[in-house]
Amino acid sequence: MKFEDALPLLRECKRIRRRFWDKETYIEIVEEKIAVHVPHHRFNPGEWVGERADLLSDDWEVFEEVKKKVKKYLVLYIISQKKISKRYTQILFLYN
Numbered sequence: 001m002k003f004e005d006a007l008p009l010l011r012e013c014k015r016i017r018r019r020f021w022d023k024e025t026y027i028e029i030v031e032e033k034i035a036v037h038v039p040h041h042r043f044n045p046g047e048w049v050g051e052r053a054d055l056l057s058d059d060w061e062v063f064e065e066v067k068k069k070v071k072k073y074l075v076l077y078i079i080s081q082k083k084i085s086k087r088y089t090q091i092l093f094l095y096n
Helices: 003-011 052-056 070-081 086-095
Strands: 016-018 026-030 033-037 060-062
Touching (some): 003 016, 003 026, 003 060
Antiparallel strands (some): 016 026
C-alpha cells in the first residue's frame, strides 16, 4: 500500500513497515512523534525521518510481530522435568 494509505493505520496505533526492511523493523507513533524500531540498535527507538523514496513507495504493510518459539520450548522442557505444578503450566501456556 502507499504511505498515504498507511498513515491512517499509523494514527490508529498500528505499526507499519516497508516490505524490504528487516523483519523486525517498523515505525509507530510514540509521544506524538513517528519513531522507528530497529532491532539490535543502541539508540532504539529513534525518531524516523522519511525520505522521498519512502513517502512515494507503494510497498508499505502492517507490521506483524515475529513470534519467538523460545518460550514454548522452555515451557515444554520445564514440563518434561516435572519441576512445576500442572496449574502453573496451564498459566504459562495461556501466556504464550
